[in-house]
Amino acid sequence: MKAVRVALALAGLAALVRGLVLLVDLGPRLPAVLVWALGGIVLHDGVLAPLVVLLGVLAASRTPAWLRAPLVGLLVVLGPLTLVAVPVLGRFGARYDNATLLDRPYWSGYVALVALGVVVTAVVAERRRRSAPPRP
Numbered sequence: 001m002k003a004v005r006v007a008l009a010l011a012g013l014a015a016l017v018r019g020l021v022l023l024v025d026l027g028p029r030l031p032a033v034l035v036w037a038l039g040g041i042v043l044h045d046g047v048l049a050p051l052v053v054l055l056g057v058l059a060a061s062r063t064p065a066w067l068r069a070p071l072v073g074l075l076v077v078l079g080p081l082t083l084v085a086v087p088v089l090g091r092f093g094a095r096y097d098n099a100t101l102l103d104r105p106y107w108s109g110y111v112a113l114v115a116l117g118v119v120v121t122a123v124v125a126e127r128r129r130r131s132a133p134p135r136p
Helices: 002-024 027-062 065-089 106-131
Strands: none
Touching (some): 002 027, 065 106
């Protein structure tokens, strides 16, 4: 087990060094990348995580026990998915002189993924409901 941990630590350090080398190679774009990265951290820790926790608490307190875990799981998946999808859904970075940028139907893909998540959640919740012990 120790050898696996050491191997994973070495692989992690190698990836860290590679990332730092790539970061330094950005040159004048480095400040913009750092602002973007820090903005992602602030959005996650300041907005997304508290919102998911709040919705999870509301879901846990207002839904039946068989629905709680699947619903919270759906929220945990849809939160980051939505955050990652915002730039392409809003078409940030699209340019009229380059039609190949953001040229896919991102909204339909996002809606399909959300629908898939809802369907999976419904199936899991229904299975949990059927296997739950009957109420006295």
